[in-house]
Amino acid sequence: MTNQEIKTAYERDGYVVLKDIIDHQDLEPMRDFIKAKVDAYSRELYSEGKLSSLYEDESFERRYAAICEELDILPRNWSFGIFGRELYELYNLPGVLNVIRLLLGSEVSNIGTPALRTKLPRSVITSFPWHQDSQYFDQSVVGKKEKHTGGLHMVTVWVPLVEATVENGCCWVIPGSHRWGLLDGARGADMNVRMEEDVEARGTPVPIPLKPGGALFMSNLTVHTSKVNTTRKSRWSIDFRYFPTPDRAALTAEAREAAEFIKNKQLAGGIVPLVVLTEGHKPTWEAWEAAFSAQQQARRSG
């Protein structure tokens, strides 16, 4: 697709799918990170007598699923940490940033944390109900409805680490739903957002099967979901989000306030957004890591 075709498709549909924009070798550090954590987890449990096998002959897709199957658990989140140089490289992938520049302009930050998805077989809690990503930013408290970021354009990048299929629970989107505005919804006790509206009656859902090397780009208002993984393997993926850097991007007052909201929310959580596109200063990995550590320290000391 040409740059113009990418922009046109995204503006029309609220998302665009691009194949082969990430080199396979660029995804290896994330896979290696996951493999090392899963290996350590299995060794710890095996040594404690809680696991009958290390499952070390299992594939990348199957090993963690096999461990969780034996333990009879279905964790919602990846809980083995995530911060490292891999993320800095991921947020700065040239193929991704080319598209981000087209969609968000020249002063852009990554919010600083990704979502690494284990998407285990049969897990219902990770078949996220229809939502807009703004709803997750805006609502922290169960049951409470808040709206802060409906007037800000942010971009989610969803990247499969294994092939995502309809069977293993790929994403689904509703084309054109980014023009519906920020809809009502609230977090449930399971921390998943649920919409009030029957969005399937309003638009036509489209599945987004995707091979590693491809990426789904969608707006913070695009209505999307993923369904239950009906296979025996994990559907590993990672998604991360970009927004206009509040103090540098040309924004309306409403959008600037929303961008500040995002930045402050991240800082309050000990997370430092990373400037990835700028006419000014772009932090090195070392500078970002130092700022991140200082923010974590500040958060701990209250």
Ligand SMILES: O=C(O)CCC(=O)C(=O)O
């Ligand atoms: O990866 C998934 O299963 C869901 C992803 C999602 O809903 C999101 O990135 O907002």
